[in-house]
Amino acid sequence: MPASKDSDAAFALVRATRAFDTVRAVDDVTLSFARGHTSILIGTSGSGKSTLLRLLIGLEWPTAGEVLCDGRPLRRDRLLETRRGVGYVIQEGGLFPHLTVLGNLGLLPRHLGWNAVRVHQQALELAELTHLHPRLLARFPAELSGGQRQRVALMRALMLDPPTLLLDEPLGALDPLVRHGLQEELREIFRRLGKTVIMVTHDMAEAAFFSSRLILMRRGRVQQDGSLEDFRHAPANEFVREFLAAHRNLPDEVA
Amino acid sequence: MPASKDSDAAFALVRATRAFDTVRAVDDVTLSFARGHTSILIGTSGSGKSTLLRLLIGLEWPTAGEVLCDGRPLRRDRLLETRRGVGYVIQEGGLFPHLTVLGNLGLLPRHLGWNAVRVHQQALELAELTHLHPRLLARFPAELSGGQRQRVALMRALMLDPPTLLLDEPLGALDPLVRHGLQEELREIFRRLGKTVIMVTHDMAEAAFFSSRLILMRRGRVQQDGSLEDFRHAPANEFVREFLAAHRNLPDEVA
Amino acid sequence: MKYRLAALLVCTPLALAAQTAGTPTVDRANTPTVVIGSKNFTESLVLGEIARLAARERGIDVQHKRSLGGTRILWEALRHGDIDAYPEYTGTITHELLHGVPPGAGIGALRTRLAKLGIGITDSLGFNDTYAIGMRDKEAANLHIRSIDDLARHPDLKLAFSNEFMNRADGWPGMKRVYHLPQNARGMDHALAYRALASGAIDAIDLYSTDAEIAYYHLRVLKDDRHYFPRYDAVYLYRLDLDRRAPQFVAALNSLVGTIDAGQMRAMNKAVQIGGQDPTVVAARFLGVQAGGGSIDNFWPQLGRYTLEHLALVGISLSLAIIIAVPLGIFSARHRRLGEVVVGLTGILQTVPSLALFVFMIPLFGIGAEPAIAALFLYSLLPIVRNTHAGLCGIEPSLLESAAALGLPSRVRLWRIELPLALRPILAGIKIAAVINVGTATLGALIGAGGYGQPILTGIRLDSIPLIMEGAIPAALLALVMQGMFEGIERALTPRGLRLRAQG
Amino acid sequence: MKYRLAALLVCTPLALAAQTAGTPTVDRANTPTVVIGSKNFTESLVLGEIARLAARERGIDVQHKRSLGGTRILWEALRHGDIDAYPEYTGTITHELLHGVPPGAGIGALRTRLAKLGIGITDSLGFNDTYAIGMRDKEAANLHIRSIDDLARHPDLKLAFSNEFMNRADGWPGMKRVYHLPQNARGMDHALAYRALASGAIDAIDLYSTDAEIAYYHLRVLKDDRHYFPRYDAVYLYRLDLDRRAPQFVAALNSLVGTIDAGQMRAMNKAVQIGGQDPTVVAARFLGVQAGGGSIDNFWPQLGRYTLEHLALVGISLSLAIIIAVPLGIFSARHRRLGEVVVGLTGILQTVPSLALFVFMIPLFGIGAEPAIAALFLYSLLPIVRNTHAGLCGIEPSLLESAAALGLPSRVRLWRIELPLALRPILAGIKIAAVINVGTATLGALIGAGGYGQPILTGIRLDSIPLIMEGAIPAALLALVMQGMFEGIERALTPRGLRLRAQG
Numbered sequence A, B: 001m002p003a004s005k006d007s008d009a010a011f012a013l014v015r016a017t018r019a020f021d022t023v024r025a026v027d028d029v030t031l032s033f034a035r036g037h038t039s040i041l042i043g044t045s046g047s048g049k050s051t052l053l054r055l056l057i058g059l060e061w062p063t064a065g066e067v068l069c070d071g072r073p074l075r076r077d078r079l080l081e082t083r084r085g086v087g088y089v090i091q092e093g094g095l096f097p098h099l100t101v102l103g104n105l106g107l108l109p110r111h112l113g114w115n116a117v118r119v120h121q122q123a124l125e126l127a128e129l130t131h132l133h134p135r136l137l138a139r140f141p142a143e144l145s146g147g148q149r150q151r152v153a154l155m156r157a158l159m160l161d162p163p164t165l166l167l168d169e170p171l172g173a174l175d176p177l178v179r180h181g182l183q184e185e186l187r188e189i190f191r192r193l194g195k196t197v198i199m200v201t202h203d204m205a206e207a208a209f210f211s212s213r214l215i216l217m218r219r220g221r222v223q224q225d226g227s228l229e230d231f232r233h234a235p236a237n238e239f240v241r242e243f244l245a246a247h248r249n250l251p252d253e254v255a
Numbered sequence C, D: 001m002k003y004r005l006a007a008l009l010v011c012t013p014l015a016l017a018a019q020t021a022g023t024p025t026v027d028r029a030n031t032p033t034v035v036i037g038s039k040n041f042t043e044s045l046v047l048g049e050i051a052r053l054a055a056r057e058r059g060i061d062v063q064h065k066r067s068l069g070g071t072r073i074l075w076e077a078l079r080h081g082d083i084d085a086y087p088e089y090t091g092t093i094t095h096e097l098l099h100g101v102p103p104g105a106g107i108g109a110l111r112t113r114l115a116k117l118g119i120g121i122t123d124s125l126g127f128n129d130t131y132a133i134g135m136r137d138k139e140a141a142n143l144h145i146r147s148i149d150d151l152a153r154h155p156d157l158k159l160a161f162s163n164e165f166m167n168r169a170d171g172w173p174g175m176k177r178v179y180h181l182p183q184n185a186r187g188m189d190h191a192l193a194y195r196a197l198a199s200g201a202i203d204a205i206d207l208y209s210t211d212a213e214i215a216y217y218h219l220r221v222l223k224d225d226r227h228y229f230p231r232y233d234a235v236y237l238y239r240l241d242l243d244r245r246a247p248q249f250v251a252a253l254n255s256l257v258g259t260i261d262a263g264q265m266r267a268m269n270k271a272v273q274i275g276g277q278d279p280t281v282v283a284a285r286f287l288g289v290q291a292g293g294g295s296i297d298n299f300w301p302q303l304g305r306y307t308l309e310h311l312a313l314v315g316i317s318l319s320l321a322i323i324i325a326v327p328l329g330i331f332s333a334r335h336r337r338l339g340e341v342v343v344g345l346t347g348i349l350q351t352v353p354s355l356a357l358f359v360f361m362i363p364l365f366g367i368g369a370e371p372a373i374a375a376l377f378l379y380s381l382l383p384i385v386r387n388t389h390a391g392l393c394g395i396e397p398s399l400l401e402s403a404a405a406l407g408l409p410s411r412v413r414l415w416r417i418e419l420p421l422a423l424r425p426i427l428a429g430i431k432i433a434a435v436i437n438v439g440t441a442t443l444g445a446l447i448g449a450g451g452y453g454q455p456i457l458t459g460i461r462l463d464s465i466p467l468i469m470e471g472a473i474p475a476a477l478l479a480l481v482m483q484g485m486f487e488g489i490e491r492a493l494t495p496r497g498l499r500l501r502a503q504g
Ligand SMILES: Nc1ncnc2c1ncn2[C@@H]1O[C@H](COP(=O)(O)OP(=O)(O)OP(=O)(O)O)[C@@H](O)[C@H]1O
Pocket: A142, A143, A144, A145, A146, A147, A148, A173, A175, B020, B021, B023, B024, B025, B026, B043, B044, B045, B046, B047, B048, B049, B050, B051, B052, B091, C500, C503, C504
């Protein structure tokens, strides 16, 4: 899906660059993310995936080029609205240490007028989805394990059921069992509710499972944008081939 | 390898329990970790893997049972020595925000009398190992990507070349390419230098690659302790079977 | 629950203040037959207690309102019948209370004049408490100095006198003239003079002839051979209607005439002021009677009044400061440039000395509690503004970003994220301000705001450690209580999540 | 680099102090022919300037050392030849400088007596600056009050007098007697009395007949029909050897005799004190000459001396406080229970009023800079201890744990991890302490420690806003400079890493 200013794009980058001093974390990238579709960002560590997500939500501003939201340039004075329509899972969680899990989940909904019962109900539903024991809702972030915290961060992004989700390695710290189940259910939700999803992951199997559109980045630039099949059969360059080959499968039955 | 007080064990837990209020994060666990070997902890999120590592290094103390280090009970007044012999990678990195990467790496070595040149040399060598650009040594943690930070945390644990390594999901945020290479090199180092390693990972392929001893945990208890073959052919219970089945491989060539 | 933090922070001191304002001032309990008053220095207090105990021995129900104030207050109280008797000095009566009495008038002359006002006077109790000149006994012995005359032979002696003594025509200027003294004297705060004398920094000072320190510091009182200093014989003044209402009491007073010499008075002053003994006990020992209970009826109510006044000063000014300074701190954290200016200005306020600040306050607020509160308010700003600023700037940036990414408006971020996370330094600032405020409020007494400063200032002026302590100890306790209170608030407000280690 | 933080924190103020201590006090520049002195209040300063300018018109090289001190200092300086002339008042000469002169003595009699001491005296400059009684002009007009006599007809008038006036035998007590006044007066700080009068809180006060405020507040000076107040005619005193050394100068002084009436003097005082004009300009306008340059030679060196003294007080006490308070704060953060006690105690120190603290300091340190430094040191502890405590307790627990897991010994953890991470609140505490310190140091002048407090206290006593400002403005500037300095230190010490957002 080549970059274009099609009005159906929820987000788009037009020749966007974000430089830190000499480093270009995102380098002249043009991409558009279609509404209702799931796109996967993959790439080497430090290739600019997180920075790209941060650009979309106005946590970072391009040093050159443009970021479009719903076809219009992102505006500082309308960030609040933009952000409320987006569920964003930071790579490191970003949970508030002084609030319980429920407090973290309810922060924005309560501000928007939800009552406590509704918040609690929604939290319980999401806890079931993420296999989080409801007892943990009363805990503080510091009392959770790494994987539990990651699931809370995901739940927080889903609380308002936003049309768009930006997920930065949302399942990276989860064990295979929980992760497997969550993958199935999330994909089902994304499809059924027509969510626009941009997800970063390092797991090729997960990437392929969620979407037929993978975007492979390296040093701030997009290397290839297409399906796993394209990557396999028409790799854009040697790097793409290497990247695919690096996936380590379980050893065969008899080693 | 059943639990025993064999003097060859670098670390051992004897009926150790760590309870938080009502939750038993580690529940009556007896395990011993042989010197020079690599053991892998796997298990569901919140099953007590991190807590187990924290027990070994005295960041947490058992509410019942005992922790042995070199065959003797862990003592508060000798923690400093114990910890210096151990390289520990926290799940969240734990880098000091006010120090550069090099400052973080050199903190302990400088205190132990290394000169700046030696610190720098060692840092460069480790940077090469972890595929981290040397330029990044002058950066502050906040200026790194998630994967870069994780590699710095690993480097910090390796700086003094300690005989023992406790690694809590040390490669979880890395892309397949870097991760693949690093796995090979780490395994080579562990073997060659006879390191005692206890590693937590959620990646079954990675687990099997590093060691023939996997310890599967659930709700604070050890479910099975053995090789991948044992898990496959003689699963201790239904949970073990399920856990293995949850691993998602890359889809076949033609989906 | 949303504004729990703000509410608690602001309301606690305000509640204190409100509670205070509502309480009526000390109520007059059931009035006993006879009321004795005393001035706010040790000797007067002891003489009051002696009179009370002597009367009690004769079975008269006597109340002693101690440390009521200065001469003028006691005199007015006596004339209006608020009290029935108090100890006074002839010199004071001559110079300050009656008009047109010749300086050398005897007690007989005074009695005639006072009678016209309905006031009676006893004969001298036996000692003369006038100005005198004191030196270290050792040095005086070495130099063979016995009288003021002898000073003229030692022009190198360093003299330092209280400012009052320096300025009064009947003080140093006259003395220098009468005794032809060659030295030049310098002015020195009287509270400090004794210490300077004892340390050898100066050689002679003015003092009162019954001061407790004379014995304590081993001083020699120089003889006033030329009778330069007027007589200040101790007497009791009393309402003449007592002759009818309580003749036994008047008899008790008269029984004390001529019984106390200067040495005894000095010893009693010393026992109270330096030995820290109870004036009642000292008086009883002198009379050879039992001290008995319920002695000084006025101590607790008075302390209560000081406390209420002090609480009002501190409570109101601190509440206002919190209400203003926290937003200022927030502002200065938000706008770096302008913020520096704000913090700088609150800093400048802090450098204005309190007396100078009072000078500027009076045209705005008059005299009393208001200017004191205004000044205390201004002095409380800096620590709170500065710490609010530092606290907000110290929040982990990733948490701020996380809050922004959620789409929370900045007001909600402030209340739900930033203020709770900066709570510890903000409260530290408030605690600092509270303690400084309690301390500075003692200066309020300078412009009639009352509070613990009253006994402290009087104590400093009278060089009475017990009187200083009467204000200083409650002030210190109040500071501890306020700190404890805010510690409690901190514990209540700090979510458990912030006290936990983060783990993996 | 290890102790860079500690070194910088402690050394900066110490360096300031050291620099200060090393500098010699104001050096006597090349002495000009004639030196005029003046006392530290406006009128004396203006009269000094008038004499200087009048002499300059006659081509004499004159230096004016302004605001040298009080009567005693000027008199001694004149007698020792440190100065050659200064403005004085006949009443002061009679009462304070010469012995055995009858109160009513004329200038002729004084001249004879002074000549024996080698001192000359001019005739009256034309006005009498004595005590007087003032009321609001409007009210006086309404009540038809023109002289002090008329006060007797209005017993309800509220009178308030300066404490000095209340106490002097030739002040209120005598006046009440002579004029048969029925009112009772109360004492009030003179600095506050004008404001209280203007605001209507009181009706009559004592003042000097040439006070600037008389015109400013629209006051009426009541006639002293019975000549109760002694005459204080303004004159110049000068050394008789000038008749030989600089006869032109003596002629210049004599040319001023009889030229200044009370109204003119009052207007000049007002122009300086309330109008904020330069005394030189005012004096020049009066003489009808050019003000010219280099007028007040003594202003800058004197300001320099105050600054050095003040810097020494602040620098030394603050450095000591940092050295002691930061470890105390560390201790209190490490040992929660005992820590509460430590912080509580430093809080109690803060509640001790400064004058009371000085009282306790003198036996230990004598008089001068030492007790002031000791007191300032104690006052600086609380903000630093409290903020160090809060800062250390506020560090993210995961970072502390991470440091512990590394196997760093606790000393290294403290220096390399904890103190840098708590730097912001610690520095905020130091900044608060520095500013409070600069402000409180002005009280040092009370016990002879000098500094900006000197002009401020004198200004408060003399009710001279310009004099107060002479100390207050530099103090405020110093506070700003210190804050700026620590801001700079903070910027230098805060690693860039702490100013960055954490990102993923
Ligand atoms: N301070 C605490 N208070 C209460 N419960 C805690 C605390 N710390 C950990 N726990 C609980 O202990 C259990 C084990 O936590 P631990 O971090 O060891 O899990 P883990 O196996 O490392 O999980 P993950 O794979 O998600 O990191 C979890 O259920 C967690 O919620």
